[in-house]
Amino acid sequence: xxxxxxxxxxxxxxxxxxxxxxxxxxxxxxxxxxxxxxxxxxxxxxxxxxxxxxxxx
Amino acid sequence: xxxxxxxxxxxxxxxxxxxxxxxxxxxxxxxxxxxxxxxxxxxxxxxxxxxxxxxxxxxxxxxxxxxxxxxxxxxxxxxxxxxxxxxxxxxxxxxxxxxxxxxxxxxxxxxxxxxxxxxxxxxxxxxxxxxxxxxxxxxxxxxxxxxxxxxxxxxxxxxxxxxxxxxxxxxxxxxxxxxxxxxxxxxxxxxxxxxxxxxxxxxxxxxxxxxxxxxxxxxxxxxxxxxxxxxxxxxxxxxxxxxxxxxxxxxxxxxxxxxxxxxxxxxxxxxxxxxxxxxxxxxxxxxxxxxxxxxxxxxxxxxxxxxxxxxxxxxxxxxxxxxxxxxxxxxxxxxxxxxxxxxxxxxxxxxxxxxxxxxxxxxxxxxxxxxxxxxxxxxxxxxxxxxxxxxxxxxxxxxxxxxxxxxxxxxxxxxxxxxxxxxxxxxxxxxxxxxxxxxxxxxxxxxxxxxxxxxxxxxxxxxxxxxxxxxxxxxxxxxxxxxxx
Numbered sequence: 234x235x236x237x238x239x240x241x242x243x244x245x246x247x248x249x250x251x252x253x254x255x256x257x258x259x260x261x262x263x264x265x266x267x268x269x270x271x272x273x274x275x276x277x278x279x280x281x282x283x284x285x286x287x288x289x290x
Numbered sequence: 291x292x293x294x295x296x297x298x299x300x301x302x303x304x305x306x307x308x309x310x311x312x313x314x315x316x317x318x319x320x321x322x323x324x325x326x327x328x329x330x331x332x333x334x335x336x337x338x339x340x341x342x343x344x345x346x347x348x349x350x351x352x353x354x355x356x357x358x359x360x361x362x363x364x365x366x367x368x369x370x371x372x373x374x375x376x377x378x379x380x381x382x383x384x385x386x387x388x389x390x391x392x393x394x395x396x397x398x399x400x401x402x403x404x405x406x407x408x409x410x411x412x413x414x415x416x417x418x419x420x421x422x423x424x425x426x427x428x429x430x431x432x433x434x435x436x437x438x439x440x441x442x443x444x445x446x447x448x449x450x451x452x453x454x455x456x457x458x459x460x461x462x463x464x465x466x467x468x469x470x471x472x473x474x475x476x477x478x479x480x481x482x483x484x485x486x487x488x489x490x491x492x493x494x495x496x497x498x499x500x501x502x503x504x505x506x507x508x509x510x511x512x513x514x515x516x517x518x519x520x521x522x523x524x525x526x527x528x529x530x531x532x533x534x535x536x537x538x539x540x541x542x543x544x545x546x547x548x549x550x551x552x553x554x555x556x557x558x559x560x561x562x563x564x565x566x567x568x569x570x571x572x573x574x575x576x577x578x579x580x581x582x583x584x585x586x587x588x589x590x591x592x593x594x595x596x597x598x599x600x601x602x603x604x605x606x607x608x609x610x611x612x613x614x615x616x617x618x619x620x621x622x623x624x625x626x627x628x629x630x631x632x633x634x635x636x637x638x639x640x641x642x643x644x645x646x647x648x649x650x651x652x653x654x655x656x657x658x659x660x661x662x663x664x665x666x667x668x669x670x671x672x673x674x675x676x677x678x679x680x681x682x683x684x685x686x687x688x689x690x691x692x693x694x695x696x697x698x699x700x701x702x703x704x705x706x707x708x709x710x711x712x713x714x715x716x717x718x719x720x721x722x723x724x725x726x727x728x729x730x731x732x733x734x735x736x737x738x739x740x741x742x743x744x745x746x747x748x749x750x751x752x753x754x755x756x757x758x759x760x761x762x763x764x765x766x767x768x769x770x771x772x773x774x775x
Contacts, residue, residue, distance in 0.1 A: 245312055249685055252313060261316050262380055264680040265541050273545060277368035280553070284360030287353065288513075 311616055313684060314382030314536055323543040329534060330551025332474030333527075335481060335559050336602050337420060337575060337595050338413070342523050342556075343563020344573035345653055348504045349512040349519075352497045355564045358516035363553055363560075366524020366660075369742050371531065371548045373667035377674050377682065378532035379544035385532025386613045387687050391764060392673040392749075395694070396701030399617040401666065401710070406529050409659040410610040411634070412648075413526075415448075415641035416655075417599040418455070419648050422448035423576040424596040428589045431580055439574070440646035448642035451596070452635050455603040459611070460628035466608060469601040477598055480591055484562045487582040492569045500568035510733040518721065519653050520560075521738040522660030525667065527552060530609045574649065607634055657723040657737075664738040665713020665745025669706050672746040677753055683764050695764030703763065705752035713745035 256262055265273075321329065346355045378385045386406075389398045422444035426437035437443040458465050505512045531548060538544040566578045576595070580588035611630050615622050622630060641648055648655075674680060686695040698704070720729045721737040757763035 241312060245688055248313055248315060251315060252684065256316055259316055260540050261319055261382075263541055264380060265376060265545065269542065269545070270675075273368075273372075273549070276549070277364055280364040281361050281368075284357045284362075284364060287360060288357035290353075 311384050311387055311688075316539075319382065319537055319539045321538045321543065323538075323540075323547050326535070326538050326543055327547035327551040330547055331555040332470070332477075333530075334552045334555035335474060335477045337477070337599055338417070338602070339556055339559030340484075340563035340566070340575035340578075341416075341420070341573075341652065342520070342656075343560035343565075344567035344575055346516050346519065346560065347502060347564045347567035348573050348653075349516045350502050350505070351500055352565065352568055354513055355502075355516060356561060358513060359520050359557055359560050359564075362517045362520020362522075363524045363556055365739050366521035367527070367549055367553055367556075368524075369667050369671065369739070370525045370528050370663075371545065371552075372675070373670040374528050374531040375535040375544050375548050376541065377670075377680070379535040379538055379541055380680065381682055381684055381687075382536045383684070383687060384536065384612075384616065386616055388532065388682065389670065390687050390694075390696045391678065391682055392670050392703060393706040394696060394698045394701045394703040395619075397698075397703055397707050399619070400702075400707070402613050402617040405659065405662040405666065405710075406610060406613060407634075409526065409663070410529060410606055411637045411641075412655045412659065414452070414455070414603050414607055414635070415638035416648050416652060417603045418448040418451040418638060418642055419444065419645040420576060421451035421596040421599045422446070422642070422645060423574065424579075424592040424599075427576050427580060428592050431585050431589055439649075444645045445642050447596075448645065449639055451600050451603070452639050452642065455600050455607065456628075456631055456635050458601065458604040459607055459631045462627075463608060466601065466604045470605065473598045473601050476594055480594065481559055481562055483591065484566055484578070484582065488562065488565050488569060491582070492565070497565055497568060503567065503571060503573055508733075511728060514728070514733045514736050515653075518657055518660075518732075518736040518738060521664075521736060522656040523556075524552075525660045525663045525738060526656060528663050528667065529613070530606060533609055533612075607631065610634065654723045657721075660738045661714045661717040661723070661741065662710060664717065664742040665710045665748075668713060668742035668745030668747075669709035669749035671742075672709075672750040673706070673753065676746075676750055677758065677765050683766075686764055695762075695766075698757070698763055703753075703757070705749050705756055708752055709745040709749035712748045713741040716744050717741040 252262075343355075343359075346358060349355075350358055374385055377383075377388045381388060386398055386402055389401075393401060423439055425447040426435075426439075426441065426443050429435045429443070430437055435443075458469065502512065506515075535544040535548060538547075563575060566575070566582070567573045570578055570581055572578070576592060579591045579595070582588065583591055611627075611634055614634070615625075615630060674682075683695055688694075689697075691697050691701070696703070717737045720735075720740075721732045722728070753763070753765070758765045
């Protein structure tokens, strides 16, 4: 394990095991869906366009 | 800033040193969307937002300034959050550890000791100088002294601020958290105070017709510079966001509160700051309070701002020193926390001897750090979303040298380092913030966002050529990676 974490190597192993056995598929570890990313991109674009609208008014 | 975060680590019953690097478990993720929105609002309502608003007023008037702030922050935060928040949240891992697949363990160290360290040192010295200016303003008002904005007394109080920041920081995260609990609401009150006094002392007509304070001749360039500056401000949140987001319970509780909380609060504070600067004809927030509040209330607010800056400094330095210790491997792991913090403050203390230079070069410093942070973000996005499809091998983030899939060659992912270098060179060619020379195209596309895209493209191409095709770097098929994560 990482030398910076040498003193906590055991704690790290415990955590990795717990994540693997109990948290696979948990909502806290879900990936963002394509829909989430699409909405995020659209919102960012929309706010950017709002800025241009302020400029144009 | 990260005060709530740090409190939570204690609640979790871990030392900050260990939990600083270990992946969090479900029970340790304590923030829902509303909690994290509050954290982000208290991050954004800080004195630097007033400073950014005031500095934007140097280039453009009120209407163009609002547009530049909206566009710049929307874009800068947009890609910064994808790069910093998403992976750290999913894996519960501190943000510089989760960078190892993109830059390699040595590469992350190089970036932390250069880009991140210099960025945070610059902000620290600037906040300390702001304390010096605030306190000398109070002294001039209360005791009829005549300390100028670049006088030695500004440096003296800036050094005192750095010493107090170090003291708070060396006491540990719980102390920082305690101070931040009343600093953030206090700064919201200061923002409301500024709004009320602006409404009383000025009119919409006056605001909309106020000329920028120190513009260049070319109007398009002024607007592009203002947008670029605000993109840089959005991107400059990078060094702290991932390590906060890992405490959230779900990906959506990290993504939207980061974007909405930072964007909304930043825009309000910056717009208020810009209006104050245009009304009083000065971009320095420490100059506004006495004319607006009078000698007693104004002095009280200035002293509060001074204290807020000290706690803000402690908060941002906390994350950075933790990252430095992480990135150094064995080198700094045995150095006492207080000494490490003291070492961090050496350069900010030296910079405090040049208060005029730091204020004058504030915009340069923000945009220059953006020149490196933007392509970094681009490379991270290309790695995590395009090449790895949001999957990282958790164990390999912590394995030694050749045992880790993310060791690459000599601990460096050369695709990542090249992406940052090429993106930064592109940035500096089309806009050089030091010499203030810009290519004509800068007026249309600015620099940070295209630099981020270039960083992403360079990373994607090089990573495929150097690593993916050779099976190096853990860019493995999804099923295999999923099984190990």
